[in-house]
Amino acid sequence: MSVPAFAKALIVAAAALLATSAAVAQTGQFDLVGPSLRVSVRHGDVTLPLSQVPNLTAGDRIRVAVDLPPEQGAHYLMVLAFLRGATNPPPKNWLTQAETWKPKKAIIDTVVPKGAEQALVFLVPDTGGAIGAVTSAVRDRPGAFVRASQELNQAMLDRARLAAFLDGIQRHDSTRIAEVSPQLAQSLAVKLDTNCLLRQADVQAACLTQSSNAVVLADSQTSSIAETLAGAPVDLALQLSATPQGGYGYYSPYIGVVRDLARIFGAFQSAQLQFIPALSEQDGGATGLLLNAVPSFRRPQSVLVVALPPVSAPKLPPLQSAANAPLCLGRSGLVLPVNGAPLVFATDYPRRMALRLRKKDGASIDLPVAVDAAKGGYVLASAAPADVDTAMPGVLHGLWGFTPFDGPGFAIGDKAACTVKAAPPRPQASLVTKSVERIAPPGPMPLRLEGENLIAQDARLTFSLRTKERFAPGDTVEIAAADERLTTSVPLRLQDAQVAVATVAPGTALGPSAYGPLRFRLKRGDATGEWQPLMTLVRLPTLSGFTCDAARCTVSGSNLFLIRDVGTGGAERTAVPDGFTGTTIDLPAAAVPPTSLSLALRDDPDARAVATLSH
CATH class of the missing domain: 2.60.40 (Immunoglobulin-like)
Incomplete structure (x- = not known):
């Protein structure tokens, strides 16, 4: 998806990483489009865009440039800072800067130093003393920025999975939404709001992409520390910290991260600078930045903080075969079902993926495959030749960033096992x-x-x-x-x-x-x-009576917990608390005796029941 700089609001981030400030109100949602970076990484003789790099390695050469509009009025210094852990301040020469408004000095081109563990990019307003304040903050409190790097990277990966799910929904015709959405959810480890699938076909996609029940689940590959509640991707309707569930602690592990980041960035707010986290959105060669606060060019001026991948050993995807029968390689469009690693469906980290087969003469052959989250695996680009040795398994393999890896093996079916049997037609009514x-x-x-x-x-x-x-x-x-x-x-x-x-x-x-x-x-x-x-x-409650006096009106009955709220004809409605066990509900006194009661029911957001009152 293309990301124009400072152009329009995009999908709300799955995480609400909040940088609070007494002077500047922030939404908590990453719904503002900032500038974009162009980052490439050279490892040995291979150069890749950042979107294909899951981790950095000491000795890698990094090239960073920022895309700013030609009419950009404010000058930004760009700083690339390497960190070496929470308790070990980085040396000054681990911070490299570029003057983005000067063509000959606008690009950072440097090497990942030995001992580095994290990397951050800062976009700093070009004002007297600003760069010194940023340098001091990083070297004085490295642990805060280490934690920020970790959480921003995790939020980026979680959001990539949710965005891939939404994109998969929008790519399909409305008549196929009920069919493809469960597999998309399984591939990307997203909790699906199954109630959406029970609606008419033409509204299923809108329900799924705007449902507040979409949840990015923890998985073994990204090691998400908690489930991440996803906001409505179109109308920016939901903020995690504002949900009743969040207030009662249901999402408290994730809210804890939000509060930690608020404290991390809040520790460095001053009369001069305000740090703002920027969430990365990979799009080919560009790294778009999503912001959760409007940047300020007056004091305190905003410093954008961007996390690059960790400097660490590669963490290869734990792909597993989901095949329950031998593969029939003679069929076009054959799917190699896999699970266990949702990032293979959500990112460009896997490259040159192929199914390696053994031929009957002992030679190996690689058949290219393409990933498809809606089909739950990798799809063969072409059928296998007839001389494949079916006694040997086929192995899915490729590159994870710069690192070769072998995925799961698949049993290959022989001619007898792959005889196609026509299934009976599905009855329709x-x-x-x-x-x-x-x-x-x-x-x-x-x-x-x-x-x-x-x-x-x-x-x-x-x-x-x-x-x-x-x-x-x-x-x-x-x-x-x-x-x-x-x-x-x-x-x-x-x-x-x-x-x-x-x-x-x-x-x-x-x-x-x-x-x-x-x-x-x-x-x-x-x-x-x-x-x-x-x-x-x-389900309906049983109402047994309704009375009014000068102080209040009272409705009585049983199973009143099935009611969400009650109205007597005006705009004001009385909410019924969760888990209500009483037999009466007090309502505001009415100047004119009401003629009916309107009950909003818990079993459906739009369900109403009406009781006519007699006087």
């Missing part, structure tokens, strides 16, 4: 119409659901289906709740060969724990059709 009937006796204060797509747990649903072929004897319709462990199969009554009717009481068939979006599919023997949305199942 579409929803024609549906009707809902309440079967439980009404309570003291009956509730009416608002919305044609809602069904109460004490109701019966009758719906009809149409197929383009013919219904077969024994066909059933399978119904599932949001919790996929809760399913039921319902027999069909045929109107004719193409139209059938089914009746079910979801609350009874699926059990008292079922709620949320329901979906259905046609089932014929062992063959099943595609899941399709049906209705949304909601």
